[in-house]
Amino acid sequence: MVKVYGFSRVNEFAHGNTRDLRVLWALEEIGLPYEVVGIDHPRRDLDSDEYRAKNVFGQIPAIDDDGVVVTESGAILLYLARKSGKLVPRDLAGEAQVLRWSFAALSTIEVPLLTSWFVDINDGKGTKPSDALKSWARMRLEQLDGWLANRTFIATDDFTVADILMTHVLSARSTDQDLLKPYQHVRAYQTRCMDRPAWKRTVDAYRERVEAV
Template sequence: MLKVYGFSRVNKMARGKTRDLRVLWALEEMGLPYEVVGMDHPNHDLDTPAYRTINPFGQIPVIDDDGVVVTESGAILLYLARKSGKLMPRDLAGEAQVLRWCIAALNTIEVPILTAWFADLNGGKGTKASDALHQWGAMRLKQLDGWLAGREFVATGEFTVADLLMTHVLGAGIDESVVKDYPNVLAFQRRCIARPAWKKTFDAYCDRVEAD
């Protein structure tokens, strides 16, 4: 059975926001069986030699699909979509749009948002560097908001792994402060997290994952 290396315990601030949720959500949407291998982050489970042979960067998530080991959440989602034949069009043109928007979520959107958050967390709030990062993120969110005007989903006419990834990059509705000024982005995010598979995934995660 497919194994998902996900968190069993994390620090309080990270609980509910970790990237294993992206994979777990996709698996629920696809109806694929899996088991979670719980990793205790405060106990340094990710730093063991055994885990570093699976992922040299010591990060979550990782999947082991009968010996096929895949790391990086975007790569995992694309692998699972190809494996299941779900959440991605089967035609080349449609697949290209999903690939395009998965990469956009991880590079064009997540980089400025996450970098600004990290800079502020580490004492940079109010500095010129922090202000520049926030302006960069705001520019990208405004552009995304324009793209989503009149669109239900980001890549195609149907929900795909690109929507799942973009939604989680934007905060998955846990904290709407990032997208509150962008009505089309906010509406998109709310549509996606209204899906039953997200609620099931998030509830199971909260039941399983402890906060340190």
């Protein structure tokens, strides 16, 4: 059974927004049995020697699949897809598109959005760095909007792990949702993916299990 190291207690701002949700969503979509190993963030469980042996960076998420330890949410999702044969095409060309868009979600899209948030909370909105980062983010979102104009999902005709990663990046609390407003195809895509029953099950279970402090 897959062990998922995910939060049991987390600060209020991050509650419902942590990256273990990406893994839990994938497992719900795939239907693999799993158990959650609760990590108490305020108690500094991430800094324990036991956890650092699994993830040297002391970050969530991590999984242990009968001795196969994988960290980094993108790597975990791709591993689970390959293991199960679900959420990824079986042909090389189709898999390449899922890899392409998984990396795009975590680098091309997430980097300007997340960096913009960090700058805003530290230096304030309206500063030159903030404005420059928002301009970068808008450029990427406009390009993404064009890509999604005639597509249901991001990488293939079917829902894949790339959609989980992209949707979670777009919906993150660290993503300024005002930036998304001009991009109707991005917003429709986000809604479409978050309406999936597996995501709703994941969120409901998370909120029941994880304490916000």
